Amino acid sequence: MNLNQLSQNRYTAKSYDPARKISLADMDQLCQFLRYCPSSVNAQGWHFMVIGTEEAKKQILPAFAGANQPKVQNASHTVIFCAKTSLDETYLQKVLDKEEADGRFANEQQRQENDATRRYFIGLNNTSPEALLNWQSKQLYIALSGLLFSAQALGIDSTPIEGFDAGKLDEILQLKQKGLTSVVVATLGYHAADDFNAKLPKSRLDTEDLFTFL
Ligand SMILES: Cc1cc2nc3c(=O)[nH]c(=O)nc-3n(C[C@H](O)[C@H](O)[C@H](O)COP(=O)(O)O)c2cc1C
Numbered sequence: 621m622n623l624n625q626l627s628q629n630r631y632t633a634k635s636y637d638p639a640r641k642i643s644l645a646d647m648d649q650l651c652q653f654l655r656y657c658p659s660s661v662n663a664q665g666w667h668f669m670v671i672g673t674e675e676a677k678k679q680i681l682p683a684f685a686g687a688n689q690p691k692v693q694n695a696s697h698t699v700i701f702c703a704k705t706s707l708d709e710t711y712l713q714k715v716l717d718k719e720e721a722d723g724r725f726a727n728e729q730q731r732q733e734n735d736a737t738r739r740y741f742i743g744l745n746n747t748s749p750e751a752l753l754n755w756q757s758k759q760l761y762i763a764l765s766g767l768l769f770s771a772q773a774l775g776i777d778s779t780p781i782e783g784f785d786a787g788k789l790d791e792i793l794q795l796k797q798k799g800l801t802s803v804v805v806a807t808l809g810y811h812a813a814d815d816f817n818a819k820l821p822k823s824r825l826d827t828e829d830l831f832t833f834l
Pocket residue numbers: 630631632633634688779780781782783784804817822
């Protein structure tokens with residue numbers, strides 16, 4: 621794989637071809653890629669709402685800034701990256717049980733140490749609802765980046781989106797009632813012929829501005 625090609629071919633799609641849909645097989649690969657994204661202490665305090673039907677797209681549209689609405693309308697899918705609003709006892713037990721079922725522990729001591737480490741780090745970051753959301757959001761942005769590049773690897777265009785009203789989106793999808801809150805969004809699909817951004821050269825600061833090699 622050529623990483624230079626991957627990083628330079630990925631760009632922010634500004635307009636999508638509404639006629640082109642992502643195949644089920646590709647969507648499944650992308651969902652599995654998200655599932656396997658890393659999170660601190662494997663807490664996985666997230667949930668991904670995958671919007672693919674015309675009805676659901678129409679429903680969420682009012683939560684998006686005007687310039688982003690056509691992207692949601694015409695993209696094949698929209699992924700809403702949500703944080704769990706609480707990582708409670710039941711949830712911690714569920715993660716631990718799944719790790720055990722997946723064969724992560726050679727013995728009871730390892731299981732207990734793993735659980736204690738996770739609780740310790742979650743405790744450091746769970747000092748208030750805002751602090752927990754801040755920590756969970758960092759994890760979600762890692763997943764966002766994973767999705768943008770994995771989509772490009774499949775030849776699928778994407779748009780990371782912060783231009784939306786999280787409160788409104790939460791209300792429309794009743795996320796609070798599900799113990800979730802929206803953090804960031806990505807649309808996925810195939811760019812339209814008139815997508816101006818597909819033709820523009822990329823612009824980044826020079827390597828010497830961005831890196832220090834010691
Ligand atoms: C977290 C994040 C949020 C963004 N939000 C939007 C957005 O709401 N609408 C949009 O058109 N582009 C959005 N962008 C795209 C950026 O403007 C774009 O990534 C940047 O200009 C670099 O261009 P490139 O992605 O084409 O390389 C967002 C990018 C990131 C990483």
